[in-house]
């Protein structure tokens with residue numbers, strides 16, 4: 315049973331509130347305030363209200379003075395740190411991680427604090443999978459509400475394309491369902507418009523069979539080969555099967571065990587293919603990728619889905635200081651590749667830091683099977699997603715790494731589409747938010763949904779949409 319203390323803006327929570335309240339002087343506050351981005355600790359929230367079930371969420375929404383905005387925490391992975399914004403009251407769902415599977419209907423119901431690893435583990439017990447992201451400790455909530463891209467998007471679409479329903483606590487403390495039939499305007503907005511419209515307590519997903527192992531791993535090429543290989547990748551992926559996904563990472567090689575010592579610190583290309591189709595065809599497909607250059611290292615092998623979907627965890631562990639930018643490309647042109655190469659060569663040189671430019675191939679189901687207007691998530695014209703990631707540990711280095719991220723964005727913006735994916739970049743301001751969902755009509759539709767569901771902008775700690 316928790317003890318609740320009066321805090322500015324909060325009236326007492328009801329006696330049946332089952333969660334825990336953390337204030338800065340409480341033991342456990344610092345731990346509860348930790349987010350993926352280590353920079354969150356610089357400016358902690360005012361109070362964290364950890365909920366154990368949807369009734370707790372309703373209690374918090376009703377108990378907080380309606381003039382005070384609420385921050386919402388799912389998995390805590392957003393680089394913006396909005397899940398623990400400075401001075402905010404946080405509705406923390408991190409303990410609500412139950413995932414239940416209906417193997418006959420192939421429907422999975424997950425509480426909003428679940429992580430991708432929880433979803434994968436529960437689904438794989440029944441030979442099923444929901445397409446999500448590539449890092450097992452990312453939260454399903456923020457990922458799903460922004461779109462959800464990963465190793466299975468070319469085969470099954472984005473996470474939002476496989477979302478069947480949400481249970482939502484609204485700004486005025488009601489519990490509503492959102493699906494194609496019930497509150498369809500809310501359901502449309504939730505599928506890409508992120509945390510602007512309410513607090514989702516449950517997600518329901520369509521799952522797909524994935525019963526055997528997949529073939530996955532890293533292939534590393536040295537710096538001299540990077541441009542040539544990247545130039546051929548767009549055509550290669552256009553004719554590749556949907557069961558093949560590809561992430562191409564251009565990076566000043568970090569001292570990871572799978573990278574030979576002689577390339578540490580030099581620019582390399584790390585390709586991460588995942589082939590989830592018929593295993594009999596896997597060798598031919600992976601051989602064709604290897605033939606694009608002269609690999610230094612080939613770690614592609616048969617693995618379980620669970621192992622595959624945590625392969626990238628080691629590259630970007632939680633707790634470091636992070637800066638992230640991103641956008642969409644129609645294709646990586648020669649100009650884009652030259653820009654990527656020069657930006658990766660021109661990073662602040664501090665020991666232990668990492669600067670990477672990731673290129674994720676779209677195409678297949680995510681691009682072809684779902685219309686631009688089917689959800690708020692935008693995909694029009696996007697052949698590739700680019701994402702720059704800087705990771706470091708010392709606070710005094712912030713300016714240099716942020717400046718690098720800004721340079722990358724300035725260089726790649728003219729080569730990018732005006733729409734984009736909101737989850738693989740930090741918030742880039744109101745004019746970017748007005749364009750990132752695609753055409754003006756889509757943003758207007760989101761602003762109208764905001765006016766309907768959150769007219770006073772209680773859910774303001776996010777990539778915020780102003781009520782129309």
Ligand SMILES: Cc1cc2nc3c(=O)[nH]c(=O)nc-3n(C[C@H](O)[C@H](O)[C@H](O)COP(=O)(O)OP(=O)(O)OC[C@H]3O[C@@H](n4cnc5c(N)ncnc54)[C@H](O)[C@@H]3O)c2cc1C
Nearest residue numbers: 388389390391392397447448453455456457463509514776
């Ligand atoms: C290392 C790393 C790898 C990543 N890989 C991928 C990837 O492969 N694919 C991909 O698509 N994205 C990826 N992302 C981005 C990721 O999707 C976003 O950071 C996402 O916001 C994380 O969700 P979360 O619940 O963990 O975040 P949180 O920080 O908890 O939440 C982010 C925001 O989402 C909203 N929100 C969270 N929970 C709720 C809720 N229950 N109801 C309403 N609003 C809510 C809030 O506005 C909150 O501020 C990655 C991020 C990192 C740091």
